[in-house]
Amino acid sequence: MASGSGSGSERWSEDLETEVAMAMGTTDVELLKRAWRNEKAAPEILQFEAALVLRAREQIQLLEETVEEFTENGVDDLVVSLYQMDLDRSLFLLRSYLRIRLQKIEKYMIHISKTNLWNRLSEQEQRFAKSRCTDIMEKHLEQSVLSRLPYGYQSILKQSISSEEDDMVPEPQLDTFVFCKTKHAVGAFQLDDTGDEIVDLVADDLYVLRYKSIRGLVESGRIDLV
Template sequence: METQDTAEFDFLQSNPASTSGRSDAEQLKSALMNEKAAPEILQFETDLVGRIESNMDYQDEQIELLKENDDMKLVVEIFMSELSRIRYLLRAYLRVRLQKVERHVMYILDNADVAARLSGPESQFARDYFVLFGSHMKAMAANKLPEAFSSLVRQAAAHPTKDMVPAPSLDQHVFARVLEDRGNATVDEEGNVAEFNRGDLFVIRYRAVQQLVAEGAVELV
């Protein structure tokens, strides 16, 4: 088989849809690392996941065709191994996000901007999980307490804020690698400034690089 035929199977090649110069596989790995390291749930990578899922379906079909050729057994094994690696990364990415939904479901659903970061299936999962979680907590504890203290979101009904809704700590320290030159940027409430140049590595509060992570100028490691 000619090189131009087998090249279509290489997830490591840079995808034309990417403006970063990195392949979809590399972008997925970065998205997984960001999601693992960030204390909050990040924006779902809709376009990236869509491209990867479509590519995997296509490559599954092509691998089945190649299996008919005995001379391509080694090539098929290589392609299948690479496909398994991508599936593992994708499952890990989705699993980490669902774990965050479970951990901060009330916070997510209570903040429209954060809830908007979820995919459609994730949003449905969050709503279903909250209903089940709420029903369980009420049956096990809340319904046995006086009405003034039976809320799942407030320690007492008179409290003005939802002080029982756990929120992610944006002041958690993270390792951050700079992907794009951004010059000087304010990194704390005191107005201290740091210079962000491509390749720099920082140990820094997540809050300071939150927007840069969202823009793809910084990745977490």
């Protein structure tokens, strides 16, 4: 979600996604694995999966309580180990998903704060980016470096006062090639603005394409990164 609880339409969309996933037999673990793969492969930060993360945390807590109860009651070790494996897998996916997002925030924090990517962060991520990243870095650079530079070279955004753009701000490389797989048939899809590059996206086929060309398909959930 963009931040906090989000709008009613966003909550309705998330609820619908959950119902569709359940109808298709897709578990939250599989949805979390998909979100983790997409986040890991995408050069930019994606929309925070708020509802999915909340459900994953609730399921992890339930698994922890179940493992503890089974252990105390002397349930067969094999059964306990199976539940523990599910718990470890869920914990790994959730922690890795959140860690990858934090790494992107740290790397592109200024760019994210200046664009609509900011609305893709959770409230906790926004607080992290603001208080622990942007403010601390700006203060540190000002005290240790920028204050000692000549006039015109004291910006953390530009190389010099003559620069027209913020050429000191790292940005995600959207031209990066990524492996992707279509969930359903998309059909003829235009990869560039001129219409010279068109590819027929068939269901369950694997492709190697520039991320920026399929960015919209990733955001809409019509294609997965692998």
